[in-house]
Amino acid sequence: MTARVRAALTWGQLQGRLAHVPAQVAHQFCAALARLLLVEALTGSGFSGANSWFSAWFSGLQPVPDATAHVAAPPSLVADTLLAELSLSAWAPLADTAIQIRAAAHFHRGEGAPQGERGDAPAFAVAEAARLAEPPADDRADDWPLAALDRLHRAAAASPHFAPTERSYQLLPLPAGPVSFEQTRTATPLWALDLLAGALIARSAPATRPLPLPGAVRAEALRPELWSRERAIITAEAAGEAAQRLSDQLDAAHASVREVHEAMTVLRSTSRAPLLYRLLAGFGPLRPLQIEKALGVSKNGVRDLVAALVKAGLAERAAYEHHTIIRALPRARRATLAAEGESRSVETSSGATFAAFDAAMADVERVLARMETARE
Secondary structure, X not given: OHHXXXXXXXXXXXXXXXXXXXXXXXXXXXXXXXXXXXXXXXXXXXXXXXXXXXXXXXXXXXOOOOOOOEOOOOHHHHHHHHHHHHOOOOOHHHHHHHHHHHHHOOOOOOOOOOOOOOOOHHHHHHHHHHHHOOOOOOOOOOOOOOHHHHHHHHHHHOOOOOOOOOOOEEEEEEOXXXXXXXXXXXXXXXXXXXXXXXXXXXXOOOOOOOOOOOOOOOHHHHOOOOOHHHHHHHHHHHHHHHHHHHHHHXXXXXXXXXXXXXXXXXXXXXXXXXXXXXXXXXXXXXXXXXXXXXXXXXXXXXXXXXXXXXXXXXXXXXXXXXXXXXXXXXHHHHHXXXXXXXXXXXXXXHHHHHHHHHHHHHHHHHHHHHHHHHHO
């Protein structure tokens, strides 16, 4: 009950805040949520360290690193499937943001495709998760708001597609005798369950935003040997942590929108520069070509938007592999750059003052020298 109370409280606070969230904050929050879901899905699919290389890979500037576990689909197919599903979300801000991000996707399709695996594995995982999410015929009312997650975990634990696979061993004959090695398990697509978790909860609460819940379904909660109360505790703790993580992202979006409003008050009210900043701050760095596709603007329009953000100190141009990327500057980074700029300006102005003084003294000395020569 302690775990359930904490999870329900965190989830309820998040939903209460989302019920009155401004459109600008919702846009950046959804961009950050889409990135989080993509990174979690790629990591859970066997591509480790996705958070460190995701932005470069999404922009087509870096190939995906080698997988560290058996994978069922290439990362591009996982990302395409996720963005397609998010673009169909019942919550309009999330659907609109996913459409923008999907248009900006510039990664290489098909890279890292495993040999001999299903080409439709991500779509099949989403369909299987949707099948498990269907309420049973004998569904009984439950006082716990997140009771749907318990049903989803029980169904997934009995599914060969999502439940952890049994350990397999290979016996290798060596000179000193045969040695048994554990085989690497194939990554299970738990991200498909996270994708539908919020929508499943929203069925019993119509006012609830049908959000994905990255990290709400853990492999440890699907182990067949768990007692029902053990699984319930793990489920509640995971749901509470997932909701808290989204609440932290919502806090960051609120703070970021306030900052951009203060920094860009001099711009026209119709300027799309704040829209670009929210996308960069929430989802991550993008190339100018990606910005064109995401916002539907021309190359000159992108140049003007970026120039406005750079002038306001909200973004910077950076070079990566001979390509230009645009990234948002957080407040701490802007403060550091401002301090460095002030120190440089002081040093420059001081040097200019000393140079002017020396030049003036040289002129005085030349005048005095001519006067001395005339006197002689």
